[in-house]
């Protein structure tokens with residue numbers, strides 16, 4: 184009834200009789216949608232890559248032994264009172280930082296249905312001797328296959344392979360930044376000084392780059408047994424358990440639960456990365472504000488255009504009504520026009536947005552030390568395009584509906600009287 | 602005689618710029634097949650009255666009946682349907698849809714009414730245009746026509762649905778003597794042969810004189826021809 188053939192034909196004639204006006208109106212929609220697509224793709228692209236690189240190398244829950252200092256002093260233990268005996272600068276007890284039963288805990292965690300992967304590990308500060316200079320680094324002993332499950336190490340390997348690490352007992356997988364600094368390649372041997380002062384010779388079997396300077400410049404992976412040997416510890420010595428969950432947002436509840444169950448500190452992702460999290464929230468909020476502003480501006484632009492399109496045709500509306508057209512026919516005519524303008528404009532806007540996003544994504548961009556990217560990050564998410572299209576078409580139709588509704592109610596004489 | 606139009610105590614006010622009564626207690630009947638002319642000085646309210654009769658202006662006091670239906674108080678949409686079926690209208694300032702061709706302009710009211718196929722309507726529209734000597738312009742954009750040509754197209758459009766009543770506000774205002782005669786002949790034939798009722802406002806004394814009945818207005822009142 185609204186969209187019978189006659190009404191659509193009238194709409195068509197209006198659109199094609201004034202091609203320039205139709206194109207200008209569509210361009211208004213095009214511009215809004217193209218800007219929306221470009222902005223949201225670029226902004227979420229940046230957010231996503233930052234979030235991903237951060238998340239990709241962080242455990243959801245990390246279980247370790249905290250250095251505790253709150254034991255009662257020897258003096259007050261002997262005297263049986265805390266009232267007047269004050270011990271300043273009490274040092275922590277010389278207790279090992281390992282998790283007793285660490286491997287057992289790891290195994291029981293693996294049985295938890297919420298858990299995606301568990302990687303027990305031990306880490307040690309070391310110095311890499313590079314000629315006269317000493318570079319500080321961290322030697323992390325891992326089951327590299329489990330670590331891979333958590334952090335996709337395989338995908339981050341730049342040279343060598345993780346298999347090479349598995350089959351050697353003195354091999355290390357070195358962070359790319361560290362390798363560059365020391366000018367070593369796969370196959371080279373490096374001298375390592377442990378905190379106790381021992382010197383060992385290890386072989387570089389590969390290099391990796393997580394994309395985060397903080398890691399790539401200091402970390403080396405080795406087999407757990409290798410690091411245990413370097414540190415002269417027994418084969419059950421584990422200092423950390425990294426856990427990746429299936430759902431990131433379960434990390435706090437899981438951490439709390441495990442802390443009380445195992446008696447070790449279990450730190451969830453959010454607590455460990457509170458500052459990063461705040462910056463994510465702020466960035467996402469900013470993206471939201473920019474996008475909403477953009478859509479509102481685009482919406483008003485579209486509304487203005489459709490308003491003009493309808494008011495431009497006031498005389499025609501009066502004539503149509505005088506010759507027997509009802510209010511809904513008038514609305515049908517203009518909604519058809521709005522739908523056409525909206526679809527043309529939004530589709531073109533989508534394509535232009537895609538093209539501009541592509542150009543931006545090709546633009547060279549140096550992430551520097553912090554991020555290993557060489558092009559601007561752009562998020563090509565189909566949902567943005569679908570949303571842009573739907574928003575463009577719906578807004579245009581609505582923007583056409585309201586003035587058409589108003590126009591459909593006017594008395595034709597008020598216009599025909601002249 | 603069968604009454605086709607009845608106006609009872611029509612009063613119309615304009616409030617802008619100052620309260621002002623344009624029509625005062627207009628009461629009259631028109632019979633089926635009658636050819637009626639309304640005359641009067643400029644500004645006496647002829648166009649205003651015709652707009653009321655055409656059902657396009659609904660802000661008035663009094664009652665209006667046409668073709669046996671009470672039109673006062675009906676909804677805009679019902680009135681639009683009534684106009685589509687029963688009324689043909691020629692405006693004082695010939696109003697065609699400028700983006701459409703002459704033929705489309707004539708066809709649109711019939712397409713809207715939807716009682717015939719498109720092919721039939723086209724044949725009929727050409728026929729009406731031929732009647733008014735405008736058939737050779739059928740494919741031309743209506744905005745490209747002269748004033749008189751547009752007026753003749755508007756008359757053809759008013760005839761397309763074979764309306765019960767044809768109303769014209771100075772339908773010959775832009776026409777030369779020869780074409781005025783032509784239009785008069787057409788109206789006369791429609792009234793006599795097809796019993797269609799014609800109500801025209803005119804300033805042309807010859808035109809008025811030759812019609813069946815003349816109503817003269819002055820200052821919003823009918824002073825002669827009841």
Ligand SMILES: Nc1ncnc2c1ncn2[C@@H]1O[C@H](COP(=O)(O)OP(=O)(O)OP(=O)(O)O)[C@@H](O)[C@H]1O
Nearest residue numbers: 600615617618623642643644645646647648649650
């Ligand atoms: N929209 C309006 N608002 C206020 N006054 C109006 C309006 N339209 C018309 N009038 C006044 O109403 C009176 C009648 O106008 P109308 O157009 O009916 O005259 P008319 O008899 O058709 O004149 P003409 O022969 O010049 O066409 C005039 O005095 C005019 O000024």
Ligand SMILES: [Mg+2]
Nearest residue numbers: 647648693770
């Ligand atoms: Mg007039």
